[in-house]
Amino acid sequence: MAATLPLSPINHQLCRFGNNSLTTHRFCSPGFLISSPCFIGLTGMGSATQLRARRSLISSAVATNSLLHDVGATVAVLGGAYALVLSFESLTKRNVIQQSLSRKLVHILSGLLFVLAWPIFSGSTEARYFAAFVPLVNGLRLVINGLSISPNSMLIKSVTREGRAEELLKGPLFYVLALLFSAVFFWRESPIGMISLAMMCGGDGIADIMGRKFGSTKIPYNPRKSWAGSISMFIFGFFISIALLYYYSSLGYLHMNWETTLQRVAMVSMVATVVESLPITDQLDDNISVPLATILAAYLSFGY
Numbered sequence: 001m002a003a004t005l006p007l008s009p010i011n012h013q014l015c016r017f018g019n020n021s022l023t024t025h026r027f028c029s030p031g032f033l034i035s036s037p038c039f040i041g042l043t044g045m046g047s048a049t050q051l052r053a054r055r056s057l058i059s060s061a062v063a064t065n066s067l068l069h070d071v072g073a074t075v076a077v078l079g080g081a082y083a084l085v086l087s088f089e090s091l092t093k094r095n096v097i098q099q100s101l102s103r104k105l106v107h108i109l110s111g112l113l114f115v116l117a118w119p120i121f122s123g124s125t126e127a128r129y130f131a132a133f134v135p136l137v138n139g140l141r142l143v144i145n146g147l148s149i150s151p152n153s154m155l156i157k158s159v160t161r162e163g164r165a166e167e168l169l170k171g172p173l174f175y176v177l178a179l180l181f182s183a184v185f186f187w188r189e190s191p192i193g194m195i196s197l198a199m200m201c202g203g204d205g206i207a208d209i210m211g212r213k214f215g216s217t218k219i220p221y222n223p224r225k226s227w228a229g230s231i232s233m234f235i236f237g238f239f240i241s242i243a244l245l246y247y248y249s250s251l252g253y254l255h256m257n258w259e260t261t262l263q264r265v266a267m268v269s270m271v272a273t274v275v276e277s278l279p280i281t282d283q284l285d286d287n288i289s290v291p292l293a294t295i296l297a298a299y300l301s302f303g304y
C-alpha cells in the first residue's frame with residue numbers, strides 16, 4: 001500500500017512507499033525516515049514511541065523551516081528599506097526632488113511598504129519579531145547618525161527638514177519606533193496596527209504635501225496647519241486604512257464586517273486628523289501623537 005506524507009514546505013517533496021521498498025527523494029526529512037514502516041520493522045520501535053518520535057522530529061523540521069523562512073524575509077525587507085532610503089538619497093543628491101518632498105515620500109512609503117510586507121513572513125508566533133527587527137535596525141541607524149557617531153550626510157539630507165543630524169533623533173526615530181510597536185503588539189491579526197500606520201504614514205504624510213501646496217486657509221486654532229492638509233489627511237488616511245484592511249482580509253488574516261468597519265475607520269480617521277491638527281507638535285511629535293490617538297480610538301472602536 002502506498003503511503004505518502006507531505007514534508008515541510010521547503011522540501012515540497014513527497015516520500016512514497018511502494019511494495020514496502022522506500023523510494024525517497026533526496027529531500028526526505030529525517031523525521032519522515034524514522035517514522036517509515038521499514039524503519040519500525042528494522043528497529044522494533046512501538047507505535048506510541050514511533051508517533052512521539054515522528055511528532056517531535058516533524059515539529060523540529062517545521063520550526064527549522066519557519067526560522068529559515070523568517071530570516072530570509074527579514075533580509076529581504078531590510079534590503080528593501082536600505083534601497084528605498086538610498087534611492088531618495090540619490091534623488092535628493094542629484095536635486096531631482098527637494099529635500100522636503102524626499103522626506104515626506106520616505107515618510108509615506110517606508111511604513112506602508114513595511115505593513116504590506118508582513119505577509120511574506122511565516123505563520124510562526126515569532127514571525128512578528130523578525131519583522132520588528134527591521135525598524136529596530138533602522139532605529140539604531142538613526143541613533144548612530146543622529147548622535148554623529150558616524151554621520152551619513154545623505155541619510156541626514158533625505159530624511160530631515162533642515163539637514164541637522166540631531167533631527168534624526170526626533171520624527172524619524174519616533175516613526176520607526178511606531179512601526180516596531182505596531183508589528184510586535186498588533187501584527188497581522190488586528191486592524192489596529194494597520195490603521196495607526198495608515199494614518200501616521202499615509203495620512204500625516206499626505207497632509208504635509210497637500211497642506212504645503214494648497215494650505216492657504218489655516219485652521220483657526222492652529223495657524224501652522226490648514227484645512228487642505230487636514231482634509232487630505234482624513235481622506236487619504238481613511239482610504240489607505242480600508243485598503244490595508246481589505247488586503248489583509250483577502251489574505252485571510254482578518255474577517256471584517258464591512259458595514260460597520262467603514263463607519264469605524266471613518267471615526268478613527270477623524271480622531272487622528274483632529275489630533276494631528278492640534279497645536280501640540282512642539283510638545284509632542286505627531287509621529288507619537290497620531291499613532292497613539294489612532295491606536296486608542298481603534299481599540300475602543302474595534303476592541304482587538
Ligand SMILES: C/C(=C\COP(=O)(O)O)CCC[C@H](C)CCC[C@H](C)CCCC(C)C
Pocket residue numbers: 077080081084085103104106107109110111113114117134135138158159160170171172173175176179287
Ligand atoms: C522620514 C521619516 C520620518 C520623518 O517623519 P516626519 O518628521 O516627517 O514626521 C521616515 C524615516 C524612515 C527610516 C529612515 C527608514 C524606515 C524603514 C522601515 C523601518 C522599513 C521599510 C521597509 C520597506 C519594505 C521599504
Ligand SMILES: Nc1ccn([C@@H]2O[C@H](COP(=O)(O)OP(=O)(O)O)[C@@H](O)[C@H]2O)c(=O)n1
Pocket residue numbers: 171204205207208209210211212215224225226227228229230233276277281286
Ligand atoms: N494638517 C496639516 C498638516 C501639515 N500641513 C503643512 O505641512 C507642513 C508640515 O507639517 P508638520 O509640521 O505636521 O510636518 P511633520 O511633523 O508631519 O513632518 C506644515 O508646516 C503645513 O504647511 C498643513 O498645512 N496642514
